[in-house]
Amino acid sequence: MSHPLASGVLVYCRSGFEGEAAQELDTVAAHAGVAGFARTERGAGFAEFVLVEPMPAEALLQAIGWPRLVFARQAVAVLDQLKGLPREDRLTPLLAELPTDFAVADAWVESPDTDDGKALTAFCRSFGNALVQALKRDARLVRDSPWRLHALFPHGDRCFLAVAHTALCAPWPLGIPRLKFPRNAPSRSTLKLDEAIQVLLTPGERERWFKSGMTAVDLGAAPGGWTWQLVRRALHVTAVDNGPMQEELMAGGHVTHLREDGFRYQPKRRVDWMVCDMVEQPRRVAERMGEWLAEGWCQRSIFNLKLPMKKRYTEVQQAFERIHALVHRRGGQVELRAKQLYHDREEITVFARVLAEK
Numbered sequence: 001m002s003h004p005l006a007s008g009v010l011v012y013c014r015s016g017f018e019g020e021a022a023q024e025l026d027t028v029a030a031h032a033g034v035a036g037f038a039r040t041e042r043g044a045g046f047a048e049f050v051l052v053e054p055m056p057a058e059a060l061l062q063a064i065g066w067p068r069l070v071f072a073r074q075a076v077a078v079l080d081q082l083k084g085l086p087r088e089d090r091l092t093p094l095l096a097e098l099p100t101d102f103a104v105a106d107a108w109v110e111s112p113d114t115d116d117g118k119a120l121t122a123f124c125r126s127f128g129n130a131l132v133q134a135l136k137r138d139a140r141l142v143r144d145s146p147w148r149l150h151a152l153f154p155h156g157d158r159c160f161l162a163v164a165h166t167a168l169c170a171p172w173p174l175g176i177p178r179l180k181f182p183r184n185a186p187s188r189s190t191l192k193l194d195e196a197i198q199v200l201l202t203p204g205e206r207e208r209w210f211k212s213g214m215t216a217v218d219l220g221a222a223p224g225g226w227t228w229q230l231v232r233r234a235l236h237v238t239a240v241d242n243g244p245m246q247e248e249l250m251a252g253g254h255v256t257h258l259r260e261d262g263f264r265y266q267p268k269r270r271v272d273w274m275v276c277d278m279v280e281q282p283r284r285v286a287e288r289m290g291e292w293l294a295e296g297w298c299q300r301s302i303f304n305l306k307l308p309m310k311k312r313y314t315e316v317q318q319a320f321e322r323i324h325a326l327v328h329r330r331g332g333q334v335e336l337r338a339k340q341l342y343h344d345r346e347e348i349t350v351f352a353r354v355l356a357e358k
């Protein structure tokens with residue numbers, strides 16, 4: 001069976017952001033005309049959208065999938081939820097729920113990215129090995145299947161059995177790309193920009209849009225973690241910040257440091273990239289980012305929106321609307337992709353590019 005039926009969508013999110021993830025699922029599903037409701041538990045590290053009627057998993061993931069969700073590190077299509085699994089044999093009941101003649105390329109056993117979930121990591125590893133062996137034995141593991149099986153255990157006796165379509169879902173366990181902190185990078189924030197580039201851009205875009213000799217502006221750059229990532233990709237960077245930049249990074253000769261206000265700075269000529277990590281109200285940041293994009297001062301941008309307020313989902317929507325409106329007013333159109341990354345705490349990271357020139 002190549003078209004499994006799903007009963008819902010399960011998204012993995014940052015603990016504490018389940019409300020935003022659920023609100024987003026409700027909104028995106030309503031736009032896509034998919035009937036159902038979102039539910040979650042605070043601190044669970046996941047939220048679920050329950051369908052009124054089951055539908056093919058692929059169509060569901062196309063309508064409410066990972067690429068279009070901001071507060072989802074991963075989104076998978078739920079086949080079933082198993083409760084009260086016996087400790088002595090959790091494998092047999094799980095295998096019994098798999099649709100017959102359904103093969104997958106791989107199987108991942110996961111637990112939410114929470115303290116409770118972390119306590120299950122060792123179990124997940126050994127159970128994952130057993131599951132893969134069992135699937136091999138039953139000839140259900142087929143390398144070129146577009147499907148991957150996911151078993152998410154919120155508790156030792158409760159499991160969501162789900163499937164991911166490799167073209168529509170995050171390619172990393174728990175939706176978290178494994179990134180190593182580079183030894184000589186100036187700050188831990190460096191991982192945030194690295195993750196944004198991995199998560200928000202395709203491999204082709206990464207290759208085309210980061211070429212030796214390209215130019216970038218980094219607003220709020222000090223001590224230089226984001227600048228370091230751009231320099232690593234052979235870009236020339238103008239770093240705008242009143243604070244000091246790391247000496248080693250400056251010594252490389254690829255960075256010009258300007259002690260100026262990042263909200264007033266304007267480049268003399270268009271740059272390939274503008275990145276911004278200034279800690280400010282999301283409205284103020286959105287306004288300035290919209291201005292940069294509308295005026296064509298940069299081709300593309302990656303910026304953070306800090307979200308310390310209560311109505312975080314609404315705040316994000318308003319910021320996006322404002323950027324669209326500013327660019328539209330100047331005759332352009334902007335594409336926005338955004339995620340709450342693993343390295344984002346109370347914030348999200350946005351990629352923006354202008355699609356049509358004035």
Ligand SMILES: C[S@@+](CC[C@H](N)C(=O)[O-])C[C@H]1O[C@@H](n2cnc3c(N)ncnc32)[C@H](O)[C@@H]1O
Binds near residue numbers: 189190242260277
């Ligand atoms: C979170 S830190 C940036 C860290 C940096 N991205 C890194 O990876 O090392 C925020 C920076 O924004 C700067 N900043 C805040 N408001 C600013 C403004 N109006 N103009 C320029 N820099 C500003 C602060 O001085 C601070 O260095």
